[in-house]
Amino acid sequence: MTMRELLDAQRAAFMAELPVSLEARRDRLKRAIAMVSDNAGRLCDALSEDFGHRSREQSMITDVAASVGPLHHALKHLKAWSKPARKPVMFPLGLLGGRGSIEYQPKGVVGIIAPWNFPVQLVMSPLSGVFAAGNRAMVKTSEYTPAVAALMADLAAGYFDPTELTFVSGGPDVGKAFAELPFDHLLFTGATGIAKHILHAAADNLVPVTLELGGKSPVVVGRSADVAQATERVALGKMLNAGQICLAPDYMLVPEEKEGAVVDGLVAAASRMYPTLLSNPDYTAVINDRHYARLTDWIEDARAKGAEVIAVNPANEDFTSSNSRKLPLHIIRNPTDDMMVMQEEIFGPVLPVRSYRGGIEEAIGEVNRRDRPLALYYFGQDKAEKRAVLDRTISGRATVNDVIFHVSQEELPFGGIGPSGMGAYHGEIGFRTFSHAKAVYSQPKIDVAKLAGMKPPYGKATQATIRRQMK
Template sequence: MQETSRETMLAALEQQRAAFTAARPEELAVRNDRLERCVAMMKTHGEEFARAMSADFGHRSHEQSMMTDIMPSVGSVRYCQKHMAKWAKAEKRKPNFPLGLLGAKAEVRYEPKGVVGIVSPWNFPVGLTMAPLAQAFAAGNRAMLKPSEFTERTSQLMADVFARYFAADEVTVVTGGPQTGQDFCSLPFDHLLFTGATSIGRHVLHAAADNLVPVTLELGGKSPTIFGRSAEVKRAGERVALGKMLNAGQICLAPDYMLVPEEMQAQAIDSVVQGVSSMYPTLLSNDDYTSVINGRHRERLQGLIDDAKAKGAEAIEVNPAGEDFSTTNGNKMPLTILTGVNDDMKVMQDEIFGPILPVKTYRGIDEAIDYVNAHDRPLGLYYFGEDAGERETVLNRTISGGVTVNDVIFHVSIDDLPFGGVGPSGMGSYHGVEGFRTFSHARSVYRQPKRDIAALAGLRPPYGKATQRTIKSQMK
């Protein structure tokens, strides 16, 4: 993919910022119009985007793409349209006593920041572009988009289609490879949102720091899935299977590893195997099952399996039809469940991002909690069980970006909940009112009454009795 020069991107940014400044203040109707064009774009070109994503992946389930990228894009836009008038209202705040009694007023106005840069990943290239864009638009901003070079067809289609619906001073799509991405993140945006790997997120933060650009990082990590002894194991296994096999496990929120009681390991594994088998009786020619993105990624995943086996892990390949994956030119992979894993294995050190599921056992719930707490704070945490006390113990004693109880991943689908990580799994959040505020500047406005407050409170030299009264009253 041809690189885009930094000069070209900077010119686009300056064009957007000039248009933003000249248009202020924009009515909410202008924001709504932009959002409505997003919906029209998705409705008209959604199927085309799904085909492009499948071509980029080698194969990606069409229905999955519609459900995970196109449908949620429309949903997030509609959610913003429904709520943005309420979000945009100024909030009254209370002036310090007795200023309010004397006629002072205070409020917070949520105002657009200007131009927002959005770097989206390859795993959900449309959905993870449109969701933050919808909130940036709802907050009144312009946007520059940098989609992934790994989904080249989708990125180029995005550039072509956006240009039909938006002026360049509203939205600009920048295509290019690693150098373009690096230069994009170094631009003096008014806000930058990056979705991707933690290792790249560190470089993004460094690049943005030179211009003091506020950054939201949506990263990933090793999201643990804890089976309590009170879990309905069959149902839990089916739900883990669905979350792990969706997009072939290439999801930042995929259940990364399972923690199960020692005596339940065989039952828990069998429940996952049965869940996979019922959804995907075949894999290689199954249109419902998505491919790993490319050969390099597939080799990395196979390397994790080989490393774990070499260090003592046992591998269970979930291949319901007994298909021979070595004879295909594609990059599909069956699910591999690993037992007997430990932290010396690479599979337990880095986010997997593919169809591999390590299983660790524990004796008491404290042991499981201690293991989670001994590692980086994850983007998601999943607990299966009907014991309310144990559930609250897990929630109260662990820290994660978000939680789904008795399922996996689903918390990200709730429009009204903020989505984001903590520590190595992310910085900041979007979705819900929190997303609107992420892309807004909370501007404090204070209006002083006609009374001479400074003289009344002794705030103006020469200081005297009024000053002493104020100090004494405020030190109580």
């Protein structure tokens, strides 16, 4: 079947099923949980095959458990989320028997364009909201992770009818054609540049779109920060999945007098967690040769333009003779705006560290002269300073005294703003994103139009209604 035929089949099945019962939604959520849980080992193997090497434990945490958790959460809260919301009506209609409510209906068929960095979790986590809301789904997987894509398609066929959930794979041409389909909602996770094309394609069919993008997520270190704690947590977040995370700390802003201590702390923390790299099963490789070359080119670009580059290689391993695509953490000191590492989202284990001399306003100004980031991280114990950073910067989300952790909070919105995204999902917010909020008003038996003077010929009752509404 063509993609359009798959979409038509899903929409026909969806319309025939209406209204979609809570039992049907629970059943799909349970089957999604089983699909991932029953095949966790196979999914980890496929992930490692696609990356060249990927930590099995990391895959269990970030792709398997991080998929099952949101599905369980949706299963637990589905009944509460689905209840119609009673709303007050205009005076005096409520006294006369008028009633208003919002009912949450499924939209229909949701398209999901998934990225390569977490190719299981960034399919299944959205599906928790999609299925909870009562929809069907078509998923376009990344061509960069073909083993995972093939396995997910094979598994889905064993747990779902293709009119409930189906997967398609292929390169940019397939992705373009997928984005042009008249879905009832489209979710894209990926690069900002590609998102512009996705949005254009969806616009032709007036498809509502949720965009989960990226950006240069800053770490602002205040003078009251615990440097040892901050650097360990930043190093952990930056080296997870070898930095191939849309939420990874992209650059640090630190007080000038603490810069040396921050760099030393990063080196020490990374060395403790990864005393070796090449044969270390805990450390993940860069996804492919193109991205590896991009990262190494950017490191050389920074070095050539005057930055101090520190490769954190505790065991002094020879990476030049390895074809493993493992890349140590590279700390870039004194980065300038003309360097690629300060112009583009890095998406790898490269961390620029910049300093500021003045107060926190200087760091805030540095953040605000760039595009609004997907995430912002603040470290410090000064409550007024923390409030200033949160109030005077705009980011998709923020974490205080850690990095990335907000993504695991299922009832907090997962979404960006401006170039870092549009819309949000996770938890109840995801349920709302993939639902249509239908307003339902029930009129009482009394002739409200006559009582309100809305029937011609207009007269005193009409003027009374106008005066009341104009107050």
